[in-house]
Amino acid sequence: MERQVRHRLGEDTPELMHYRKAYTREFSKKWQVSSKEALWEQVDRSSVIMIGDFHALHQSQKAQLRILRHIAPRRKVILAVEFFEAADQDKVHKYLAGQMSEKDFLKAIDWKNDWGFPWEHYRPLLRWAQKHKAPVYGLNKSYKKKSASTLHSRDVFAGKIITQLVEQNPEHLVVVIYGDLHLASSHIPQEMEKGLGKAFSKRILRVFQNSEPIYFQLLQKELEGTTDLVRLSQNVFCLMSVPPWVKWQNYLMYLEQAYDLDLAEDDDDEDDEVLDYTDHVGRYVKIMAEELGVDVSLSDLSVYTARDTAFWSQVRENYDAKKIKWIESMISEEMSFYLPEIRAAYLARATVNHAASLAMQYVRASLSSAKRLQGDMPKDFLSLIWLEGMAYFGSKMINHKRKTDTLADIKASLASRTPVDLGKEALQLALTQKMHELMVITGVSRHKMQARPRKKESYLMAATLLGGMIGERLYSGYRKKQISEMTVRKFLSKSVEDESFNIAYYDLMEVVESLPAPFHSKKEKL
Numbered sequence: 001m002e003r004q005v006r007h008r009l010g011e012d013t014p015e016l017m018h019y020r021k022a023y024t025r026e027f028s029k030k031w032q033v034s035s036k037e038a039l040w041e042q043v044d045r046s047s048v049i050m051i052g053d054f055h056a057l058h059q060s061q062k063a064q065l066r067i068l069r070h071i072a073p074r075r076k077v078i079l080a081v082e083f084f085e086a087a088d089q090d091k092v093h094k095y096l097a098g099q100m101s102e103k104d105f106l107k108a109i110d111w112k113n114d115w116g117f118p119w120e121h122y123r124p125l126l127r128w129a130q131k132h133k134a135p136v137y138g139l140n141k142s143y144k145k146k147s148a149s150t151l152h153s154r155d156v157f158a159g160k161i162i163t164q165l166v167e168q169n170p171e172h173l174v175v176v177i178y179g180d181l182h183l184a185s186s187h188i189p190q191e192m193e194k195g196l197g198k199a200f201s202k203r204i205l206r207v208f209q210n211s212e213p214i215y216f217q218l219l220q221k222e223l224e225g226t227t228d229l230v231r232l233s234q235n236v237f238c239l240m241s242v243p244p245w246v247k248w249q250n251y252l253m254y255l256e257q258a259y260d261l262d263l264a265e266d267d268d269d270e271d272d273e274v275l276d277y278t279d280h281v282g283r284y285v286k287i288m289a290e291e292l293g294v295d296v297s298l299s300d301l302s303v304y305t306a307r308d309t310a311f312w313s314q315v316r317e318n319y320d321a322k323k324i325k326w327i328e329s330m331i332s333e334e335m336s337f338y339l340p341e342i343r344a345a346y347l348a349r350a351t352v353n354h355a356a357s358l359a360m361q362y363v364r365a366s367l368s369s370a371k372r373l374q375g376d377m378p379k380d381f382l383s384l385i386w387l388e389g390m391a392y393f394g395s396k397m398i399n400h401k402r403k404t405d406t407l408a409d410i411k412a413s414l415a416s417r418t419p420v421d422l423g424k425e426a427l428q429l430a431l432t433q434k435m436h437e438l439m440v441i442t443g444v445s446r447h448k449m450q451a452r453p454r455k456k457e458s459y460l461m462a463a464t465l466l467g468g469m470i471g472e473r474l475y476s477g478y479r480k481k482q483i484s485e486m487t488v489r490k491f492l493s494k495s496v497e498d499e500s501f502n503i504a505y506y507d508l509m510e511v512v513e514s515l516p517a518p519f520h521s522k523k524e525k526l
């Protein structure tokens with residue numbers, strides 16, 4: 001997958017390989033498993049924090065935001081970022097000051113062509129900057145030709161700007177967000193050292209993200225599932241938030257999607273060019289089937305997105321108005337799902353988590369001989385929760401670093417919301433259902449469910465939350481060999497369409513709840 005990405009980006013020249021070698025050397029040194037407490041301690045000691053960015057991976061930007069949120073409130077912060085051009089600085093200031101709308105700003109800086117990665121992934125960083133009154137500076141300078149020479153020129157350019165920001169604002173903490181590759185000591189840090197002196201390098205904290213050599217070393221030691229952070233030296237860390245194949249698969253799907261959209265814009269008939277994600281999802285189906293020792297044919301797998309008119313035609317031909325409305329609700333909630341009646345798999349987002357979840361939904365539908373969509377609420381609510389649990393379990397097989405909300409997270413979310421907040425009803429439903437399950441499992445068989453949401457969409461959100469908890473526990477138990485492959489196969493083969501499923505659900509939950517929770521809150525994780 002990495003080779004495919006490199007090929008599409010045109011980054012396979014000897015000069016570029018040499019440039020990357022300096023980055024690879026960073027991870028050839030000895031390292032040790034570390035903790036977020038050690039990271040926060042180093043954050044407090046630093047004058048500059050450099051955080052790596054893997055542009056097509058949303059988890060990368062989420063990690064940057066988590067680090068920003070842990071900076072002590074007393075500290076003044078300047079945010080310096082690669083994703084803005086230095087030439088657009090006046091526009092950046094105007095946008096952050098509320099003098100330009102988001103739409104006008106993105107058009108003015110030509111975001112689509114100059115950067116192009118999903119704006120939604122970077123927006124929260126700017127919201128943080130606005131909230132904390134932190135000025136934001138662009139570090140990038142674009143070149144028509146991409147080569148080792150231009151990469152070095154960009155390092156020099158960014159290094160000078162960061163140096164100026166430090167010199168002009170000695171009381172501020174400068175947080176730099178730039179591509180992981182550029183954080184190698186001989187790249188931007190070396191340029192900063194020229195201006196700030198060698199002694200200052202001890203006050204620079206570098207945080208790389210998702211090194212492949214380190215991941216495979218962790219894998220050999222069977223530490224890959226429990227290690228979120230490693231320390232390479234006093235002021236150099238590497239955050240391990242996803243397996244390597246997840247970041248490269250995400251990048252590959254992003255590139256294919258971008259290429260597909262370009263084709264559509266150049267074509268008179270947009271429907272002629274629609275990207276087919278069947279191969280991506282099918283790859284995960286094969287991995288899951290092989291691991292679990294089951295035989296699953298790919299002959300009934302067809303993956304669609306919202307741009308596929310063929311999908312909409314099949315939906316309208318085969319479902320009544322009530323079910324069509326339910327399908328539209330799932331699409332609105334950005335859920336990926338499988339429709340057994342028409343053997344159609346809908347992919348909401350071109351990400352590994354969504355593709356893997358969808359793959360497991362297809363595996364489960366095949367093993368259980370699924371016949372119909374579960375969309376009659378509240379009758380099908382427990383079925384929907386179970387389906388979401390199996391889908392989440394599948395996504396963990398591919399991306400074991402994925403983390404879900406826990407009961408503690410739901411309670412915390414509820415406590416911070418007002419009665420009119422979007423999603424409060426769904427959170428209350430999830431919490432009430434969880435409490436009901438625990439009462440039934442512990443022997444209070446006549447306990448009644450109290451919540452009856454007004455909006456059908458609340459069932460979707462609640463099922464996603466509860467399913468995530470089920471999948472998290474099952475996967476943790478599966479990895480620790482507390483439940484066997486045979487048990488997982490039985491769970492996947494269980495039909496949710498039987499009239500007796502709502503009774504069987506609580507027997508299944510008794511098994512799930514007997515497994516230890518892998519963590520109290522996902523906020524514990526980096």
